Amino acid sequence: xxxxxxxxxxxxxxxxxxxxxxxxxxxxxxxxxxxxxxxxxxxxxxxxxxxxxxxxxxxxxxxxxxxxxxxxxxxxxxxxxxxxxxxxxxxxxxxxxxxxxxxxxxxxxxxxxxxxxxxxxxxxxxxxxxxxxxxxxxxxxxxxxxxxxxxxxxxxxxxxxxxxxxxxxxxxxxxxxxxxxxxxxxxxxxxxxxxxxxxxxxxxxxxxxxxxxxxxxxxxxxxxxxxxxxxxxxxxxxxxxxxxxxxxxxxxxxxxxxxxxxxxxxxx
Numbered sequence: 285x286x287x288x289x290x291x292x293x294x295x296x297x298x299x300x301x302x303x304x305x306x307x308x309x310x311x312x313x314x315x316x317x318x319x320x321x322x323x324x325x326x327x328x329x330x331x332x333x334x335x336x337x338x339x340x341x342x343x344x345x346x347x348x349x350x351x352x353x354x355x356x357x358x359x360x361x362x363x364x365x366x367x368x369x370x371x372x373x374x375x376x377x378x379x380x381x382x383x384x385x386x387x388x389x390x391x392x393x394x395x396x397x398x399x400x401x402x403x404x405x406x407x408x409x410x411x412x413x414x415x416x417x418x419x420x421x422x423x424x425x426x427x428x429x430x431x432x433x434x435x436x437x438x439x440x441x442x443x444x445x446x447x448x449x450x451x452x453x454x455x456x457x458x459x460x461x462x463x464x465x466x467x468x469x470x471x472x473x474x475x476x477x478x479x480x481x482x483x484x485x486x487x488x489x490x491x492x493x494x495x496x497x498x499x500x501x502x503x504x505x506x507x508x509x510x511x512x513x514x515x516x517x518x519x520x521x522x523x524x525x526x527x528x529x530x531x532x533x534x535x536x537x538x539x540x541x542x543x544x545x546x547x548x549x550x551x552x
Contacts (some may be wrong), residue, residue, distance in 0.1 A: 307308065313325070350411055353414070358534070359379045382436075483546055491533065494531070495512075535550055
């Protein structure tokens with residue numbers, strides 16, 4: 285994993301700069317997931333907690349196998365789609381799974397997902413051999429706790445209304461506000477006009493981005509399309525774009541203002 289380069293003038297600045305990591309996913313190897321047709325490009329993982337950030341690939345006719353989510357999972361469909369018993373998620377959708385979501389998904393065409401998992405996954409003993417599609421997955425008892433509730437919400441991002449943020453050149457789509465999960469998290473998309481700059485803020489919790497298109501500058505460091513940005517809690521940062529960008533962001537808490545309040549930027 286490559287970290288963003290910097291040339292700070294003080295030790296304090298060096299420490300802060302090292303709390304921002306920029307990863308070009310195109311440079312990451314594809315890791316087989318232990319089941320035919322499934323593979324991962326891992327940006328960040330924690331098998332003990334079942335946390336994952338990165339790209340997930342399905343070949344045509346590949347299946348996830350029956351599993352139950354024990355935490356929130358969000359996936360943007362950058363290519364193809366997946367189908368389970370409740371229907372299909374397609375190109376341009378964000379699929380959202382909740383704790384207790386229980387399903388088996390199949391790709392009828394090749395699919396590429398930009399995924400963030402915030403909890404482990406359980407596969408039923410004796411039904412599905414354990415594999416590595418979901419980091420930290422385990423075998424255990426599986427029973428759908430809410431059979432009348434669909435296992436996911438599929439959000440067509442193009443249809444979500446973009447709101448002004450109070451920062452010139454930045455508009456925000458709130459894709460998922462985590463209502464009902466008990467977590468103060470947000471998944472957003474920013475639509476950024478060329479030449480736009482935000483005031484500086486401080487991350488109060490883990491903040492992560494995936495650049496869908498264009499160029500994003502984070503403290504002056506460039507992230508282009510298919511780059512991930514990880515901003516650690518406590519880090520001061522500012523965002524900008526020279527030529528415009530579309531960016532997805534996951535925030536586990538609302539950043540605190542350093543220069544001026546910008547609550548509209550983060551959807552809190």
